[in-house]
Amino acid sequence: MGLSLGLDVGGSKTRAVVVRTETAVGPVLADHHRPTQSGPSGVVDSILQASDQALDQLGLDRSALDSVGVGLPGLVDPERGLVRQAANLGLVELDLAGALSQGFSCPIRVENDVKASALGAARLLRQTAQLTYVNVGTGLALATVLDGRLLRGQANGAGEIGHLSLNPGGPRCSCGQRGCLETVVGGGAVSQRLADLGLDLADLLDTTSPPARHQAARLVSGLATVVRVAALAYDPALIVLGGGVIATAVGLTDRVRQRLARGERRSPLLAHLGLSRRLVELPADQPVGALGAAEVGWAGVGRPSPSRWLDLADQIGTTGPKPDRPLVIA
Amino acid sequence: MGLSLGLDVGGSKTRAVVVRTETAVGPVLADHHRPTQSGPSGVVDSILQASDQALDQLGLDRSALDSVGVGLPGLVDPERGLVRQAANLGLVELDLAGALSQGFSCPIRVENDVKASALGAARLLRQTAQLTYVNVGTGLALATVLDGRLLRGQANGAGEIGHLSLNPGGPRCSCGQRGCLETVVGGGAVSQRLADLGLDLADLLDTTSPPARHQAARLVSGLATVVRVAALAYDPALIVLGGGVIATAVGLTDRVRQRLARGERRSPLLAHLGLSRRLVELPADQPVGALGAAEVGWAGVGRPSPSRWLDLADQIGTTGPKPDRPLVIA
Numbered sequence: 059m060g061l062s063l064g065l066d067v068g069g070s071k072t073r074a075v076v077v078r079t080e081t082a083v084g085p086v087l088a089d090h091h092r093p094t095q096s097g098p099s100g101v102v103d104s105i106l107q108a109s110d111q112a113l114d115q116l117g118l119d120r121s122a123l124d125s126v127g128v129g130l131p132g133l134v135d136p137e138r139g140l141v142r143q144a145a146n147l148g149l150v151e152l153d154l155a156g157a158l159s160q161g162f163s164c165p166i167r168v169e170n171d172v173k174a175s176a177l178g179a180a181r182l183l184r185q186t187a188q189l190t191y192v193n194v195g196t197g198l199a200l201a202t203v204l205d206g207r208l209l210r211g212q213a214n215g216a217g218e219i220g221h222l223s224l225n226p227g228g229p230r231c232s233c234g235q236r237g238c239l240e241t242v243v244g245g246g247a248v249s250q251r252l253a254d255l256g257l258d259l260a261d262l263l264d265t266t267s268p269p270a271r272h273q274a275a276r277l278v279s280g281l282a283t284v285v286r287v288a289a290l291a292y293d294p295a296l297i298v299l300g301g302g303v304i305a306t307a308v309g310l311t312d313r314v315r316q317r318l319a320r321g322e323r324r325s326p327l328l329a330h331l332g333l334s335r336r337l338v339e340l341p342a343d344q345p346v347g348a349l350g351a352a353e354v355g356w357a358g359v360g361r362p363s364p365s366r367w368l369d370l371a372d373q374i375g376t377t378g379p380k381p382d383r384p385l386v387i388a
Numbered sequence: 389m390g391l392s393l394g395l396d397v398g399g400s401k402t403r404a405v406v407v408r409t410e411t412a413v414g415p416v417l418a419d420h421h422r423p424t425q426s427g428p429s430g431v432v433d434s435i436l437q438a439s440d441q442a443l444d445q446l447g448l449d450r451s452a453l454d455s456v457g458v459g460l461p462g463l464v465d466p467e468r469g470l471v472r473q474a475a476n477l478g479l480v481e482l483d484l485a486g487a488l489s490q491g492f493s494c495p496i497r498v499e500n501d502v503k504a505s506a507l508g509a510a511r512l513l514r515q516t517a518q519l520t521y522v523n524v525g526t527g528l529a530l531a532t533v534l535d536g537r538l539l540r541g542q543a544n545g546a547g548e549i550g551h552l553s554l555n556p557g558g559p560r561c562s563c564g565q566r567g568c569l570e571t572v573v574g575g576g577a578v579s580q581r582l583a584d585l586g587l588d589l590a591d592l593l594d595t596t597s598p599p600a601r602h603q604a605a606r607l608v609s610g611l612a613t614v615v616r617v618a619a620l621a622y623d624p625a626l627i628v629l630g631g632g633v634i635a636t637a638v639g640l641t642d643r644v645r646q647r648l649a650r651g652e653r654r655s656p657l658l659a660h661l662g663l664s665r666r667l668v669e670l671p672a673d674q675p676v677g678a679l680g681a682a683e684v685g686w687a688g689v690g691r692p693s694p695s696r697w698l699d700l701a702d703q704i705g706t707t708g709p710k711p712d713r714p715l716v717i718a
Contacts, residue, residue, distance in 0.1 A: 188542050209534070211623020212518050213661070218620045221657050224554050224613075234655030283554075290548045291621035293541020325564030327551055331543070 060124045061087075063112070064352025065105055066171060066345065067094060067130035069146035069196065074108035075348040076116060079124065079356050088115040089345055096148035101130070102157050126166045127355025128154065129174030129347050131195075133214070136354075139168045146196060167358030171347055172217070173208050176201035178350025179298045179340060188294040191340070192284055195301035198240040200284075202292050209292075219287055220244060239287075242280035245303045248273075263309045277303075277310070282317040289333050297333070300340030311339040390454045391417075393442070394682025395435055396501060396675065397424060397460035399476035399526065404438035405678040406446060409454065409686050418445040419675055426478035431460070432487050456496045457685025458484065459504030459677050461525075463544070466684075469498045476526060497688030501677055502547070503538050506531035508680025509628045509670060518624040521670070522614055525631035528570040530614075532622050539622075549617055550574060569617075572610035575633045578603075593639045607633075607640070612647040619663050627663070630670030641669040 060079035065072060073091040090112040094104045105128060113119055132144025139155020141147075155166045176191035180203040183189065192200040198220030202209040209216045220240035221233045228237020229247065241247045245259075252259055255269045262274050281299070288297050299311050318334040340346055390409035395402060403421040420442040424434045435458060443449055462474025469485020471477075485496045506521035510533040513519065522530040528550030532539040539546045550570035551563045558567020559577065571577045575589075582589055585599050592604050611629070618627050629641050649664040670676055 204534070204539070209622070212625045213623055215619070215623035215661055216621065218623075218657075221655075222616060222620050233657035235651070235658065286552060287617065287621070289545070290552050291546065291617070292539070293543055293545035293548075295542045321565070325551075327548075327563035328565065331545055 060356075061118070061122050062125045062127070062352045062356045063109055063123050064174075064345075064348040064350070064355060065108060065126070065128045065130075066174070066347030066351055067101060067105060067128060067147065068171070068347075069131070070094060072104040072108045073345055073348045074105075074112040075345045075352060076112050076118075076123075077349070077352050079352075086345065086349070088112040089348075090115065094147065096146075098149060098152045098157070101147050101149060101152070101154070102161075105158065106161050120162050123162065123164045125164055125352075125355035125359045126158065126162050127174070127351035127353065127358065128158070128166065128168050129171040129351035129354065130154075130168070131171050131197075134168055134170040134173075135214070136167060136169050139166065141168065165355070165359045167355045169351060169354045170201070170214070171351075172199045173201040173210075174350035174354055175300065175340075175347040176203050176298075176350065177208065177353050178346035178348070179300070180206075181349060181353065182341065182344060182346055183296060183298065183338065185296045188292070189296045189298060190288045190292055190294040191298045191300060192288060193301040194243055194245065194281065194284075194299060194303040196244060196246045198244045198284065200288055202288075202294060204292070204294075219284065222287065224283070239280060239284055243277055243284065243303070245301070245306075248277060248303060259303065259306045260308070262307055263313060274313070277307070278313045278317050281310070281314045282321070285314065285318060285333055285337060286321075286328075289331055289336070293331075295336065297337050298340050299337065300346070304339060305342065311337065390686075391448070391452050392682045392686045393439055393453050393456045394504075394675075394678040394680070394685060395438060395456070395458045396504070396677030396681055397431060397435060397458060397477065398501070398677075399461070400424060402434040402438045403675055403678045404435075404442040405675045405682060406442050406448075406453075407679070407682050409682075416675065416679070418442040419678075420445065424477065426476075428479060428482045428487070431477050431479060431482070431484070432491075435488065436491050450492050453492065453494045455494055455682075455685035455689045456488065456492050457504070457681035457683065457688065458488070458496065458498050459501040459681035459684065460484075460498070461501050461527075464498055464500040464503075465544070466497060466499050469496065471498065495685070495689045497685045499681060499684045500531070500544070501681075502529045503531040503540075504680035504684055505630065505670075505677040506533050506628075506680065507538065507683050508676035508678070509630070510536075511679060511683065512671065512674060512676055513626060513628065513668065515626045518622070519626045519628060520618045520622055520624040521628045521630060522618060523631040524573055524575065524611065524614075524629065524633040526574060526576045528574045528614065530618055532618075532624060534622070534624075549614065552617065554613070569610060569614055573607055573614060573633065575631070575636075578607060578633060589633065589636045590638070592637055593643060604643070607637070608643045608647050611640070611644045612651070615644065615648060615663055615667060616651075616658075619661055619666070623661075625666065627667050628670050629667065630676070634669060635672065641667065 062079045071091045072094045076088040133142040142151045172193040179191045180186040180189045186206045190202045200217040221238045223235040223238045225237030229241045231238040315334045322329040392409045401421045402424045406418040463472040472481045502523040509521045510516040510519045516536045520532045530547040551568045553565040553568045555567030559571045561568040645664045652659040
């Protein structure tokens with residue numbers, strides 16, 4: 059029996075799952091989350107505490123683990139285990155794999171959280187051949203799984219579509235440009251705009267005042283553009299929306315789907331692409347990021363991907379478009 | 389000795405190259421081009437005549453060939469050898485592989501011309517790991533080679549970035565949308581706009597009248613956006629500009645590079661990505677599309693890619709950023 063730990067470290071909470079990684083054994087054995095403390099030692103402590111609590115559910119300790127995978131925001135160098143520029147964790151630069159190696163005796167792999175979530179979503183939705191995961195959190199980024207591998211690009215920059223500037227006269231973005239897609243649909247910018255207008259993201263789509271309708275239309279239109287960029291760039295079988303904005307603004311994915319369908323009625327090309335049929339929302343409350351992180355860790359020790367993690371998809375009743383190829387992490 | 393024929397069928401001319409495909413033998417043996425006749429029988433005749441003329445340079449006939457590859461515009465289904473919607477060739481739908489099978493005794497593979505050119509550019513520039521080729525012809529499309537394979541997407545739609553609509557109030561596009569990138573930088577739209585103003589694409593960048601400068605700025609800005617989309621989507625090592633607009637408007641690639649460099653001075657993220665250093669122009673007068681098509685045909689017969697086509701890069705003095713992985717066509 060192999061045991062893998064996967065961690066999803068977000069700005070507010072850290073989630074840890076323990077999964078069995080032999081082919082004949084079932085999926086998530088333990089699942090625990092706790093608040094994330096910020097700063098280098100805070101992040102390391104949060105990871106260790108969440109790990110111990112999850113293991114404790116099974117009466118185990120860290121020595122039982124075969125691999126650890128961690129997904130977290132920022133510029134992550136998986137080769138060297140480094141994290142840089144993770145502002146909402148209070149990290150400028152941290153050798154996370156190095157810092158954690160004192161707490162664990164097994165190999166540790168670190169990955170960007172959006173990329174880890176794409177792997178988890180690909181696994182959960184049984185679409186590891188061609189899937190794009192769009193994370194609409196504080197920021198905006200996407201990750202694409204192609205033939206079971208993450209598309210990284212030459213400098214891990216593939217999918218940084220939040221910093222596509224479409225409006226040179228738009229609001230200033232943290233990246234130094236103006237009018238980036240992140241300033242239109244990213245949670246940080248959206249929350250600020252809504253707060254200034256006395257509006258709340260959670261009930262934005264149910265609010266009928268003109269400012270609310272204007273803000274909703276802007277958000278829906280921006281997300282439809284993001285989906286079209288993903289579709290025209292990668293043409294994936296599934297485009298998955300997730301992240302804090304999607305989870306908070308209930309009904310947003312449906313509205314984006316309606317918007318895409320409207321475009322399809324006007325454009326034969328868009329009708330042919332059929333984006334509205336490819337768009338799905340990340341299943342709520344599933345530990346997608348932590349599962350993907352566990353897979354990153356497991357692949358990092360050079361073992362084949364477990365074939366039966368698909369059991370999880372059976373349990374929650376999700377189905378993908380077609381049978382799937384094995385997941386391989388480059 | 390193996391002999392492969394590659395054809396690049398464009399709206400105005402059809403180019404045929406004959407290449408040796410054994411590992412120890414040199415590259416292009418014969419190279420011929422002639423005007424393309426339109427319509428189904430015109431296209432087939434153009435291909436056969438260009439092929440025979442190229443073979444004739446070597447004192448050979450079609451029976452000497454081991455494989456044929458054809459690159460041409462439109463929606464191409466490589467599996468079935470079909471071409472659809474190639475408007476500038478006068479083709480609505482044609483079983484091209486079937487039609488050619490009566491003229492050749494060896495296997496024939498058909499590919500979209502932009503995808504074939506991406507393979508040819510990857511080979512020529514020694515960057516088969518991560519290269520995006522942006523074709524600015526009558527229309528606008530790109531193709532990406534990743535780890536030696538073409539990124540196709542689930543419906544061969546990957547790279548149809550010309551139909552990314554960024555301005556819902558913009559000019560109507562052939563695809564049914566408004567304000568697509570193709571309406572900003574595609575040769576069809578650009579030529580029409582310039583003709584209406586009495587301007588000429590060939591000397592647009594040297595013309596100092598306010599309308600010329602406005603049109604030049606619009607073209608440069610649009611192309612810079614296309615390059616940024618490619619970079620943020622795929623993060624490739626090289627982004628290659630080619631096609632009729634690039635070949636005609638001498639100096640355009642340099643202007644786009646300057647524009648990207650200006651953006652890098654304002655944005656740390658863009659500076660980190662360093663797009664201006666990754667941008668190159670397709671080497672002029674090299675038979676890139678036909679070479680890529682020959683590779684498509686050769687791979688279609690299930691043979692390994694010849695290792696020595698790189699000789700061509702040696703001959704013309706181009707160099708790529710680093711040693712290369714073998715090219716594999718999915």
